[in-house]
Amino acid sequence: MxxxxxxxxxxxxxxxxxxxxxxxxxxxxxxxxxxxxxxxxxxxxxxxxxxxxxxxxxxQLDFGRTITDNRAVSEIVVDNGGATLTLTLGAVLVALLVGLPLGLWSGRRRDKLDDVGIRVFGIVTFAAPVFFVGLLFQLFFGKNLGWFPTSGQASPRIQASIPEKTHILLIDALLAGDMSAFRDALHHLVLPAVTLGLLVVGVLIRLVRVNIIQTLQSDYVEAARARGISEGRVVRKHAFRNALVPVITVMGLQMASLLGGAVLTEQTFNWPGIGNELVGYLNDRDYTAVQGIITMFALIVVGVSLLIDIINALVDPRIRY
Structure with a gap:
């Protein structure tokens, strides 16, 4: 690949x-x-x-040097990769916190009004362009309400005061013992992470819902109900874990979508990640930079796919390699 x-x-x-x-x-x-x-x-x-x-x-893992500014591609990945990693992991967390409970509730409330509403929400979040959602969030939550900042990884003064050790601002702030910088970085992360996380929420809702419905109709769940186990415990202990196996697989596959969406999200929020750099090099027609960065993205997706296979084997005892 x-x-x-x-x-x-x-x-x-x-x-x-x-x-x-x-x-x-x-x-x-x-x-x-x-x-x-x-x-x-x-x-x-x-x-x-x-x-x-x-x-x-x-x-030889030599991705060359950029033509426009003579930077090693590996240097770009190290310097800007921390910001992209922070944004991607934040988006995954948002997707799980929103998609899993909504999918679970939708599966339990099959064909009820709230189930229909959740499915419509999932379709809208999946279909809406990520940059358009980002612009709406900037306008509503940033400009109109003033709740969140609309650009950057942190306030310029705070970002300049934190020494770069890991190139991940949240971790660097903790290592420096500066909790105000940590809170400021989290505050800047909210809108971009929610924007990117909504990209895969719809997929998670649909997948969890379908698997919960199928699992709740299985024989071992009926047997658990026959033993007098409460419905909530049946769903939590028996149905939910089995429904998670395909969810883990799909989340790994969605990593490519998240990295692609990160390019647009970083541009929208002026986030200093690899995607933002990639757009600049595309505009400059910098062959070496574009080839190297996209190849690094591909290697990340392949690595995540391998990791997901291993996690599946740990979660599902039926899987053996």
């Missing part, structure tokens, strides 16, 4: 008109000087040669 994605990005970047040298220096250098810069960067070589040279670098 990583190889296919890497190859597609490599080809698409070169099919589109223009190149990073012209984007960065066009209008400031003569045609001869631009040609020299392209040759020095290797862009005058045949595409197949550029492709195999890049594959050779990736195999």
């Amino acid at each position: 990583v190889l296919i994605l890497l190859s597609l990005v490599f080809l698409l970047m070169r099919v589109a008109p223009g190149d990073p040298v012209s984007s960065a220096l066009g209008g400031r250098l003569s045609a001869e000087e631009l040609a020299e810069r392209r040759a020095a960067a290797g862009f005058d070589a045949p595409v197949w040669k550029q492709y195999f040279e890049y594959l050779g670098q990736v195999v």
